[in-house]
Amino acid sequence: MGIYSFIKEKLGxxxxxxxxxxAQVKTLGLQVQNFGVTIADGVATVTGLAVNRAEASKIVMAxxxxxxIQKVNNQMRVPLSSIQPPAGAAPxxxxxxxxxxxDAVVFYPVEKGDTLSAIAKRLYGDANKYNKIFExxxxxxxxxxxxxxxxxxxxxxx
Numbered sequence: 227m228g229i230y231s232f233i234k235e236k237l238g239x240x241x242x243x244x245x246x247x248x249a250q251v252k253t254l255g256l257q258v259q260n261f262g263v264t265i266a267d268g269v270a271t272v273t274g275l276a277v278n279r280a281e282a283s284k285i286v287m288a289x290x291x292x293x294x295i296q297k298v299n300n301q302m303r304v305p306l307s308s309i310q311p312p313a314g315a316a317p318x319x320x321x322x323x324x325x326x327x328x329d330a331v332v333f334y335p336v337e338k339g340d341t342l343s344a345i346a347k348r349l350y351g352d353a354n355k356y357n358k359i360f361e362x363x364x365x366x367x368x369x370x371x372x373x374x375x376x377x378x379x380x381x382x383x384x
Contacts, residue, residue: 229269230298230333232290232378242270242294254288254365257281258302263289268296276302279328283380287333288366291377330383331362338375349381358382 242265251261258281261274270289276282282302290298334345342356350358360370362382367373 228300230286230290230300230378232295232297232335232376242268242292244270247289247292250292251285251288256285256288256365258285261285265295268294269299270295270297271299271301273301274303276304279304283328283331284363284366287363287378287380291366332381334379334381336373336375336377336379340373340375342370342373345379345381350384355384358384 244263244265247263247265247270248261251258251263257277258274262272264271270292272285272289274285276285282300282304285302286298286300289295332349334349336345342359343353346356346359347353356370359379359381360367362380367379373379
């Protein structure tokens with residue numbers, strides 16, 4: 227949970243309409259129960275029960291990348307079983323790649339001229355790792371070449 231900052235003006239992604247944002251989250255197939263969003267002064271507060279931390283992070287990105295949203299106050303909950311235990315504790319049950327260490331995820335604001343390959347080169351040291359960033363941002367991204375300045379992307383650890 228926390229507050230995440232975004233650039234206010236995006237490229238025609240839509241206005242800050244809670245009903246449209248709720249429909250967008252549903253259309254993207256993001257897994258959250260009892261999703262709710264309220265918007266006041268450019269701050270979207272999101273609530274609900276996300277299936278895991280990775281999914282909650284994707285929902286924050288989807289909401290924050292809407293035109294007119296400057297910040298997202300993440301008040302979503304996740305099941306305790308989806309949270310990784312502290313170092314030295316017994317590991318949580320394996321649940322797939324979506325449970326990568328969310329504490330190490332970087333939120334990267336796309337700048338003019340950026341490509342996923344350039345971002346991968348800058349953050350991973352290897353342009354060919356762009357697909358890792360692409361997959362971490364699905365279903366919000368539908369193609370690796372369709373990113374735009376001001377958009378915020380999730381960049382998982384290697």
